[in-house]
Amino acid sequence: MAVLFSGEEFVRLKADLVLYKCALNNMATRVETLVEEFSNLHESNPIEHVKKRLKSPERIAEKLHKRGCELTAENARTRLTDIAGMRVICSYARDIFSIAKVLSNQPDMKILKQRDYVGTPKASGYRSYHIILEVPIYLTDAVKRLPVEVQIRTQAMDFWAALEHKVRYRFNDEMPDSIIRSLYECSEGIAKLDKEMLNIQDIADLTRQVAPKIHH
Numbered sequence: 670m671a672v673l674f675s676g677e678e679f680v681r682l683k684a685d686l687v688l689y690k691c692a693l694n695n696m697a698t699r700v701e702t703l704v705e706e707f708s709n710l711h712e713s714n715p716i717e718h719v720k721k722r723l724k725s726p727e728r729i730a731e732k733l734h735k736r737g738c739e740l741t742a743e744n745a746r747t748r749l750t751d752i753a754g755m756r757v758i759c760s761y762a763r764d765i766f767s768i769a770k771v772l773s774n775q776p777d778m779k780i781l782k783q784r785d786y787v788g789t790p791k792a793s794g795y796r797s798y799h800i801i802l803e804v805p806i807y808l809t810d811a812v813k814r815l816p817v818e819v820q821i822r823t824q825a826m827d828f829w830a831a832l833e834h835k836v837r838y839r840f841n842d843e844m845p846d847s848i849i850r851s852l853y854e855c856s857e858g859i860a861k862l863d864k865e866m867l868n869i870q871d872i873a874d875l876t877r878q879v880a881p882k883i884h885h
């Protein structure tokens with residue numbers, strides 16, 4: 670059965686969601702700025718694409734309910750840090766860390782939490798770098814600081830996460846052992862692939878530095 674906020678709490682939550690949306694847009698602008706810089710002022714852009722999403726009231730209610738919290742806007746604000754979420758998909762695994770560093774070094778951002786599931790993947794095989802950053806938003810009479818969860822991973826890791834999420838949902842969180850094992854093996858394969866692709870890229874870069882480009 671669906672869990673829902675009461676009328677009054679729903680109105681409060683909707684007002685808060687406006688602020689989360691502003692924080693998310695603020696973060697998106699920062700990432701777009703990096704993309705512009707990398708694409709136009711540097712040799713290459715490591716960011717393939719960006720996705721952003723605001724958690725719906727239904728999903729917020731579900732998550733609070735799952736954690737045994739009362740469905741209030743205040744609990745959503747104080748207990749959840751992923752109401753505003755962004756995914757930054759990059760070309761190579763090493764780019765993940767440089768992007769996380771560049772974002773978290775911005776002087777008006779505060780790091781609330783970091784999880785390195787690239788260095789230490791989850792038991793499922795999930796790989797991604799999570800960083801929760803507090804972003805300031807400037808209102809008419811106040812500055813609000815809101816958390817935005819940024820998940821940074823390669824295209825291959827993203828492909829894996831999307832499939833695993835879909836399969837998990839299909840099996841209602843009770844996946845057969847054989848599928849759990851296959852997904853884990855795929856995740857290992859993906860890590861190997863990411864590494865090999867990076868090696869090829871490094872060799873290509875090195876070759877470009879020492880030899881002029883061949884024109885046919």
Ligand code: 0O2
Nearest residue numbers: 749750751754784791793794795799820829830831833834
């Ligand atoms: P949704 O709908 O994806 O947003 P938190 O839930 O963030 O408060 P925790 O335990 O620190 O608490 O979260 P964690 O482990 O950093 O994971 C947060 C998000 O990462 C999840 O959000 C997923 O999006 C993703 N994630 C984590 N583990 C896995 C995994 O094994 N497989 C896949 N496909 N994704 C994963 P939610 O809350 O599940 O919801």
